[in-house]
Amino acid sequence: MRQTQIFSGSSHPALVDGICNRLGMKAGKAELRKFANGETSVQIQTSIRDQDVFIVQSGSEKINDMLMELLIMISACKGGSAKSVTAVMPYFPYSRQSKKKQHRGAITARMVANLLDVAGVNHVITIDLHASQMQGFFKCPVDNLIAEPLIARWIRNNVPNWREAVIVSKNPGGTKRVTSLADALKLSFGIVTTDRRRTPTSVHWGEDSLNMYQPMGMDGSYETASTAEAPMDEDVDADVTPITSLTNPKPDVEKEKPKLRARAVSNPLHRRSVNGSTEKTSSPLSKSTRVDSISEADAPKPLQRSMTAPNSDQGDEADDEYTDERARDVIHGRLIQGHIVDDSHPSPALSAVSSVQHRSTQPPSDDCEPIPDHMMSSFISNASSLRRRETSGHALGGTYDAAASSEEEEQDLKNPEYETMVTLVGNVKGKPVIILDDMIDKSGSWIAAAETVVKRGGATKVYCMATHGLFGGDCLEEMANCDCIDKIVVTDTFPISDVKKAEARDKLVVMNVENLLAEAIRRNHHGESISQLFMHID
CATH class of the missing domain: 3.40.50.2020 (Rossmann fold)
Structure with a gap:
């Protein structure tokens, strides 16, 4: 030129x-x-x-x-x-x-x-x-x-059975990039999310909190019995036992009063269209999402208006028409130090709490004096307030950002004191999975997503693909040692040293972007359009 x-x-x-x-x-x-x-x-x-x-x-x-x-x-x-x-x-x-x-x-x-x-x-x-x-x-x-056209071309040429593959985002922030590639290849996509605030020990109920959610009796007093869930069936309408009858037995005359029928939640998202027709499917989750009803005589006036169905015939249609079949594609797992563990694995948070409780219940020894009751109550109140701040938001008010930064996510995954809940949305069983993001800097979230789709989702192969391969620290070596990751595919936008390439053995694949940049330079010099550089050409 x-x-x-x-x-x-x-x-x-x-x-x-x-x-x-x-x-x-x-x-x-x-x-x-x-x-x-x-x-x-x-x-x-x-x-x-x-x-x-x-x-x-x-x-x-x-x-x-x-x-x-x-x-x-x-x-x-x-x-x-x-x-x-x-x-x-x-x-x-x-x-x-x-x-x-x-x-x-x-x-x-x-x-x-x-x-x-x-x-x-x-x-x-x-x-x-x-x-x-x-x-x-x-x-x-x-x-x-x-770099999406380059990645799509590599997938077509190097991924066996790529038409059955699923594009997965390892965090909610990358869904736009994932859906764009999935639309270009006409493939399905999924999402993997992690959240350490949803551990079993994150929610602690006090006596005041429990009283707020207990039903109120006719005399204005709160009932202390817990709500019992009545067994339901999709084909047979089951009678629902009133809550008040569990605690305050009534004479036999009360049994003759009409009882409300439980109605399934009407949600158009529960429909599933298969081959152009609506298919009715059943799911175990649909039986556990019903709500217990209260009899008209025992319920307060406002509660009667809010829970009474306007038309009982519509409730029958809703029971037959809407299901929770899509919930089958939502899989949960436990992550400790960034790795999938079984449900029987002890939680680090639970272990810490149990050890504290064990020490508090032990009789005092002769060498140490027992902790006074007022000091123990102060410790418990401070711990409860700290836990509420951790679960509700930061100290200055408000809630946490829904799209947490990757740096914070990596710190949570590596912290041995936290147990992280991971959720996989999408069906990847028996399919190759392509985990996509714009850059690879640390290995924690990539390994966690790969283990989730393989050990929980049942994926056959995992390809980790990104545009920029930063590979900070021992990231590349850790990903190469992960048995759930089959290939690591990046471009050469960021220089990768020969020492790091040797650590990856045969798992690392580097695509060249020199042709893309050279064509962009040529078109800019001659004043030509660069829109063709964004197109997918088979």
């Missing part, structure tokens, strides 16, 4: 060589060095006057040095009278810090965009931003390319 220069930063020179080979040109000469005190020095050794300059600099392990080097190169090219300067950043640094996750936090991605604008950049080309809304941070045009 005429009147064009491509310069390489020190982050990913192999990628720049591939781009230049694709375009049939050589990379421009630039001297990059550091002073003794760590300062970066850039000297452009090629004439760039009135030329289109493309600087290829991706994120790497030395992310701050690479970013500063890019800013200095942009400023040097603008000072050399370049016609335009385009920053080609396959992995955009600080892209995960695109919003405030805590009070007094910084939106670092916006600050990086402002630094690029101050340095004099005219255009930015990147691949799979962590949040597509980040394009609004820039004052110049941004081409956010996607």
Whole structure:
């Protein structure tokens, strides 16, 4: 290409060589060095006057040095009278810090965009931003390319029986990316969610809380008996025993009073269409979701109006028409230190509580004095308030963010004191599973999702696929040692050292994006449309 220069930063020179080979040109000469005190020095050794300059600099392990080097190169090219300067950043640094996750936090991605604008950049080309809304941070045009066509092509060519595969998101935040690939390949998709706040020891009821939910008698007093669930059947209408009759026996005359029939909840989502017709199926969960009724004589006036059905015939139709068949695709599991455990495995939280209770019930020894009652009640109240804050929200009020950051999720999975509940939504039994996200940095959530779909869902193979393979710490080695993961597929937007590639053995697959970036550079130089780079071509 005429009147064009491509310069390489020190982050990913192999990628720049591939781009230049694709375009049939050589990379421009630039001297990059550091002073003794760590300062970066850039000297452009090629004439760039009135030329289109493309600087290829991706994120790497030395992310701050690479970013500063890019800013200095942009400023040097603008000072050399370049016609335009385009920053080609396959992995955009600080892209995960695109919003405030805590009070007094910084939106670092916006600050990086402002630094690029101050340095004099005219255009930015990147691949799979962590949040597509980040394009609004820039004052110049941004081409956010996607690696989805490359991933889809690899799936078609390398995954046996790929038409039966299921695309799974390892957290709720990646559902949009997963559904996009599933729609392109016409496949089913699923979601894996984790939540440590739903452990069995998270909810503690006091006497006051229990009294709030107990039924009120006719004389204004609260009943102390628990509600008994009546056995129900879908085909035979069963009579429901009133709650008050369990605690206050009435004469035989009370038995002649009419009783209300339990009615199933009418929800159109419970319908399931199979081959164009509505199919009636039964589920064990549909029998346990009924609500006990109260007789008209014993229930208070407002309660009679809220629970009386307007038409009993509609209740019969609802019993036959609506089911909970979709609930079969929801599978729960227990995670301790990021690994699936059996239901019989002791919970770390339960073990801690039981040990405290055991010590408190032991008779005091001769060496130590027993704890006074007022101090013990103070300890219990403080522990209860702390547990309520952990389960309801943070100390400043409000609730936790529904889309928790991956860093917090990884910390919870690695913490031995927490038991995490994992939920798999989707049918993956006997099918290959493709777990998809935009980047792989830590291994905890990936291993947890892989073990969930294999050990709980019954998946045959698991492919972990992402655009950016950051592989921080021992992430790649831990994922390679996981028996539930068959392949780890990433692109070369982020440089991976040979040492880390050796740790992955034969499980790591690296796809090249040099053709995608080279075509984007060529089309930008000639003023052509890049919309075809987003299309799926078989």
